[in-house]
Amino acid sequence: MGGSAARRSDASRSAILAAARERFATDGYERATIRAIARDAHIDPSMVMRYFGNKDGLFAAAVTLDLRMPDLSQVPRTEVGHALVGHFLTVWEENEELTAVLRVGVTNAAGAERLQGIFRDQVVPVAQRVCPDPEQVQTRAGLCAAQLMGLALTRYVVRLPPVVALGRPEILAWLGPTVQRYLTAPSP
Amino acid sequence: MGGSAARRSDASRSAILAAARERFATDGYERATIRAIARDAHIDPSMVMRYFGNKDGLFAAAVTLDLRMPDLSQVPRTEVGHALVGHFLTVWEENEELTAVLRVGVTNAAGAERLQGIFRDQVVPVAQRVCPDPEQVQTRAGLCAAQLMGLALTRYVVRLPPVVALGRPEILAWLGPTVQRYLTAPSP
DNA sequence: AGCGTTGGTCAACGCTTGTTGGCAAGCGTA
DNA sequence: TACGCTTGCCAACAAGCGTTGACCAACGCT
CATH class of the missing domain: 1.10.10.60 (Homeodomain-like)
Structure with missing residues (x-):
């Protein structure tokens, strides 16, 4: 057995x-x-x-999804945004399961729950390392997820031409500071 | 006839x-x-x-989608981000067609083309008013679309709890500056 | 009254779907 | 050789799908 x-x-x-x-x-x-x-x-x-x-x-x-999230506590605090965007970009491009789980998560109720589980079990814990305020870590992780999943949606699923045309360095330069702010900037 | x-x-x-x-x-x-x-x-x-x-x-x-985009040239240049996020939020919450076109755009090839058309015909022209550099307007509009569609995806489709829990003022405070930067900040 | 047009119902078509059960071939062990 | 388990194919099922065409009732016109 x-x-x-x-x-x-x-x-x-x-x-x-x-x-x-x-x-x-x-x-x-x-x-x-x-x-x-x-x-x-x-x-x-x-x-x-x-x-x-x-x-x-x-x-x-x-579709068993492991984001292989990096340990952000090893990264200088001013570069966590840059590191996170780069990691997501790498994982997305070498792993088609992410597109699968995103596509299914949009159509299927069970798929949506799976996305919620990935967020809860893999994304939030990492955010917790860099933003220890337990009141805000959920919100900040959610904001990062919104920005990163929006990138994935427009680039790999809907394929908006200008977003597809972006190179990795440009994405890092534009989105890195955004995610950095969502994670570490004082609450507005 | x-x-x-x-x-x-x-x-x-x-x-x-x-x-x-x-x-x-x-x-x-x-x-x-x-x-x-x-x-x-x-x-x-x-x-x-x-x-x-x-x-x-x-x-x-x-599903004929009119975003009823506002004329951003009437808005003070430092508040276009805030205005744009607020407009999207309003439109999303009173119009279920947006969720429809997003859901269909993810599963169906024709739906994805429709999303691209909406972006091209309704979003880019508005971005052109506030960011006149024709080289960059596509890219900047694409970045805004990634952020805003990511919000819609996580909030109205996948329903990540922390994103659903956000109130309108918080979303404006967090995403407004992001969209503002994507539209008006110097290219990084 | 008689007519064509319009709005609507009903039953069926051909096809695809997820799913099931039966049956044949291969294998390891005794 | 004979047995039991695994692996696999085949044929079929009920259900649901988009789609079609025949038929009926009500209306507006002359």
């Missing part, structure tokens, strides 16, 4: 998960059909059901 | 459009079914087809 032993089906499982990640990222929850995912993985749709129960289970298994 | 005369079916038409707006806003494009919209409007699904051709036509007719 432990499941530590390698099963013969592990190749199929991971093929399904990879295909699911890609489909969810590009199509969103509703249009990412089990049949299409199975076709991408060169396997029968019924196998997807047997391995993951149902479509919700597949989504839960495929 | 002109269509100026009031038709007997106008009540049904507008009932369908109202129901469609609400469904698209809460469910997104795929899950907002014609059958559900027709049920809400107390009418037969086939009438929706007759009036609007197909689902795309219904969406186009239901």
Whole structure:
């Protein structure tokens, strides 16, 4: 029962998960059909059901999001904004699961809850390190999330041309001070 | 043919459009079914087809988005950020079509194009009034869009609790200076 | 009265969806 | 060889989808 032993089906499982990640990222929850995912993985749709129960289970298994948040207490206090924007930019561009969870979070109630969980468990704790006032850390983290998710939305999902055209240094120069202010400036 | 005369079916038409707006806003494009919209409007699904051709036509007719952008050249130059954030906040809260177009813009390719069109035709021209450098106006408008759509996304769609909890004055105080900087500060 | 136009209902079409159960082939062990 | 478990494919199900066309009732006109 432990499941530590390698099963013969592990190749199929991971093929399904990879295909699911890609489909969810590009199509969103509703249009990412089990049949299409199975076709991408060169396997029968019924196998997807047997391995993951149902479509919700597949989504839960495929999209497990780790932002790999850095330890901001190691960064000079005047550069946390710059560091945070840079980290998000890197993670977004090398990890399509973020687009998946954002797309699904907008269409699906369960997806929205997952986004809330990521915010609560991964973003807020990091903000707590740099802004110790427990009264304000939630608000400040929320403001950062609004700015960073807005960037992701306009750049990777909606693809507003001017935002797509921005280079990494320009984004850092524009958004770094904003996030810095949201995290460390005195409350207005 | 002109269509100026009031038709007997106008009540049904507008009932369908109202129901469609609400469904698209809460469910997104795929899950907002014609059958559900027709049920809400107390009418037969086939009438929706007759009036609007197909689902795309219904969406186009239901979600016509006018941001009613203010003339920022009338506002003191140091307060355009504050004014813009306040305007967006007002429009978002009294108009569910914005949530609809955002939700659909994330899932549907046609919806994304519509968002790009709104940005191009309604947001950029206003930014042009306050930031006359034609080289930068696109970029600056894009940055504002990223911040404002990020707010809308986290507040009205994903509903991150700390962002939902923010009051209007706090949002103005936090985001006003950001948008102000994106519009008027010297390029970093 | 008779007419065409309009507003509306009903039943069905073809298709896709998530999901299920049965059955065949491969494997390790006894 | 025979057994039991795993892996996989196939065919089918019920439900829902967008969409279509036939049919009916009410209206406005001449």
